[in-house]
Amino acid sequence: MAFINLQNVTYKYPLTKGPVLQNINLQVREGEFVSVIGPNGAGKSTLCYALAGFVPHFFKGEFSGEIEVDGKQSSKSTLDEWVLNVGLAFQNPFNQISGAKYTVFEELAFGLENIGVPRDEMKVRVEEAMALTGISDLADRSPYSLSGGQQQRVALTSILVMRPRLLVLDEPTSQMDPIGTREVFGVVRRMAEQGMTVVMVEHKMEWIAEFADRVIALKEGQILMEGRPNEVLTSDLLTENGFGVSRYTSTAREAKKRGLWRKDHLPVTLDEAVEGFKK
Amino acid sequence: MHERLSFHIQRDSFLHRLNPLTKLVLTLALILIAFTFPWYWTPHILVLIAIIPLSIVGKVFREFSLTALRLIIPAAGFLFLMQAFFQPIGEDVIFKFYFLDITSESLMFAFRNAMRVFVMVSAFTLFLVTTHPSELMSDLTRRGLPGQFAYVIISTLQILPQMQAKAQTIISAQRSRGLDTESSFFKRAGSLIPLIGPLVFGSLVEVEERAIAIEARGFTSRHVKTSLHEIPDSAFDQFLRWALLALIIVSIGLNLWPS
Ligand SMILES: Nc1ncnc2c1ncn2[C@@H]1O[C@H](COP(=O)(O)OP(=O)(O)OP(=O)(O)O)[C@@H](O)[C@H]1O
Ligand SMILES: [Mg+2]
Numbered sequence: 001m002a003f004i005n006l007q008n009v010t011y012k013y014p015l016t017k018g019p020v021l022q023n024i025n026l027q028v029r030e031g032e033f034v035s036v037i038g039p040n041g042a043g044k045s046t047l048c049y050a051l052a053g054f055v056p057h058f059f060k061g062e063f064s065g066e067i068e069v070d071g072k073q074s075s076k077s078t079l080d081e082w083v084l085n086v087g088l089a090f091q092n093p094f095n096q097i098s099g100a101k102y103t104v105f106e107e108l109a110f111g112l113e114n115i116g117v118p119r120d121e122m123k124v125r126v127e128e129a130m131a132l133t134g135i136s137d138l139a140d141r142s143p144y145s146l147s148g149g150q151q152q153r154v155a156l157t158s159i160l161v162m163r164p165r166l167l168v169l170d171e172p173t174s175q176m177d178p179i180g181t182r183e184v185f186g187v188v189r190r191m192a193e194q195g196m197t198v199v200m201v202e203h204k205m206e207w208i209a210e211f212a213d214r215v216i217a218l219k220e221g222q223i224l225m226e227g228r229p230n231e232v233l234t235s236d237l238l239t240e241n242g243f244g245v246s247r248y249t250s251t252a253r254e255a256k257k258r259g260l261w262r263k264d265h266l267p268v269t270l271d272e273a274v275e276g277f278k279k
Numbered sequence: 280m281h282e283r284l285s286f287h288i289q290r291d292s293f294l295h296r297l298n299p300l301t302k303l304v305l306t307l308a309l310i311l312i313a314f315t316f317p318w319y320w321t322p323h324i325l326v327l328i329a330i331i332p333l334s335i336v337g338k339v340f341r342e343f344s345l346t347a348l349r350l351i352i353p354a355a356g357f358l359f360l361m362q363a364f365f366q367p368i369g370e371d372v373i374f375k376f377y378f379l380d381i382t383s384e385s386l387m388f389a390f391r392n393a394m395r396v397f398v399m400v401s402a403f404t405l406f407l408v409t410t411h412p413s414e415l416m417s418d419l420t421r422r423g424l425p426g427q428f429a430y431v432i433i434s435t436l437q438i439l440p441q442m443q444a445k446a447q448t449i450i451s452a453q454r455s456r457g458l459d460t461e462s463s464f465f466k467r468a469g470s471l472i473p474l475i476g477p478l479v480f481g482s483l484v485e486v487e488e489r490a491i492a493i494e495a496r497g498f499t500s501r502h503v504k505t506s507l508h509e510i511p512d513s514a515f516d517q518f519l520r521w522a523l524l525a526l527i528i529v530s531i532g533l534n535l536w537p538s
Binding site: 049052054058079080083084087088089090092095096097098099100101102105106109110111112113114115116117118119122123155158159162 | 287411412413416417430433434485488489490491492493494495496497498499500501502503504505506507509
């Protein structure tokens with residue numbers, strides 16, 4: 001049995017003309033790290049909301065199909081039960097600050113207070129989570145005084161500390177520098193190895209290729225392609241459909257046309273490119 | 280940007296260790312007694328025997344005096360002048376200024392009201408400075424205040440400076456595209472209309488996202504909530520609350536007593 005199971009999921013916001021998600025079928029096994037890519041407006045964020053229960057429990061509109069996580073059906077659950085299993089961090093970190101807390105430490109404890117975790121355990125969990133994402137030194141700062149990248153780390157940590165079975169991340173590194181991005185991918189990879197299932201929307205192809213188990217390419221609310229990162233991220237189908245690709249892929253593709261790239265497969269990361277050009 | 284958005288100053292003092300509700304009752308008691316106790320010199324005496332000693336006990340005397348000098352005394356002073364000049368009571372004119380008379384009655388009246396306002400603002404200041412906002416909210420929710428209600432209060436307290444900062448950003452952005460914010464008042468007022476859109480609609484989208492964010496962190500969970508900070512509530516706290524309540528009742532009672 002798949003851990004996540006989406007059957008014919010179709011959804012239209014109250015104000016959009018057509019469906020934003022169309023007939024999505026998707027199975028993900030437990031502990032798998034899946035990355036979702038797609039152009040602006042493809043429905044990536046909406047898919048995240050659907051996995052996290054906000055579609056259809058929070059956003060009204062027309063929903064059909066079935067979303068199942070860990071054997072439970074979203075349509076038969078309430079949102080407050082659903083979020084205990086599925087954690088969501090979304091694009092804008094600023095709006096994820098609760099606004100009710102004065103320090104990062106308190107901010108991270110907010111979710112644990114809500115679900116009634118005892119005080120001593122709460123402190124231990126917050127400290128562990130901060131160490132995991134490397135923000136221990138921010139504990140006493142006001143969440144509002146942080147940089148965008150730091151706020152994104154806090155947003156991610158505030159979900160990790162809740163220990164969800166499924167982690168849904170919508171562009172969690174959009175305001176981070178390359179080092180921060182790499183660290184976040186590393187943390188997420190480690191969580192997946194410990195059995196947490198991860199669905200992460202990202203644009204940074206090189207990191208996806210290095211860390212994710214599978215890539216799903218979404219376009220106009222439909223799954224255009226899915227498969228192992230190297231297959232999907234180097235496929236011609238992506239370029240034909242206006243997806244961005246890694247600069248190493250496009251360089252090697254150009255080189256291939258001129259006979260300078262002799263391998264069968266195109267590279268996504270720098271290492272693969274170097275390796276290929278050496279030959 | 281503001282690093283600290285609350286007035287709270289962390290110190291280890293008797294006042295800081297009181298239960299937040301006790302401090303709230305103490306604040307209300309000071310204000311109500313200043314306004315209702317039927318003796319002229321009540322607010323003046325309260326400043327001497329309560330406000331100043333409390334600021335010392337709370338180890339915030341320096342910060343408190345600064346706030347008092349910069350903010351509370353000027354405000355109370357302004358009120359004093361307004362009432363001293365414009366209160367048409369009494370016969371005993373002691374000072375004339377064009378058509379304005381100052382009588383000893385209006386002077387006394389204005390003095391007492393200014394002192395009452397001084398007590399009120401000072402009591403609130405001391406309360407905010409010595410009480411951690413999250414602790415106040417946790418304590419009140421624990422006592423049955425709905426969580427949503429507490430959230431609205433505390434997040435509004437935090438978000439006001441944010442809104443202000445954002446309005447500033449939007450003004451700069453629009454000024455750089457030619458928005459006039461420096462000529463005459465009416466022209467400026469008119470040209471500020473474009474500000475309203477981004478601020479209001481931006482805020483609506485933000486409200487929606489923030490609702491999702493706190494919901495994702497179990498805000499509407501039906502579990503009994505816990506609290507990160509341990510909130511003190513000693514037998515002394517309880518005694519103090521009842522004693523203060525009794526004082527409030529006596530003061531209001533004496534005020535209403537037909538004399
Ligand atoms: N709250 C909403 N109400 C109405 N329509 C919405 C809402 N959110 C998104 N949409 C619309 O749904 C479509 C898909 O949006 P979505 O945010 O899921 O795209 P995305 O793939 O996340 O894009 P991006 O890369 O810009 O984040 C867009 O046409 C968008 O305008
Ligand atoms: Mg999006």
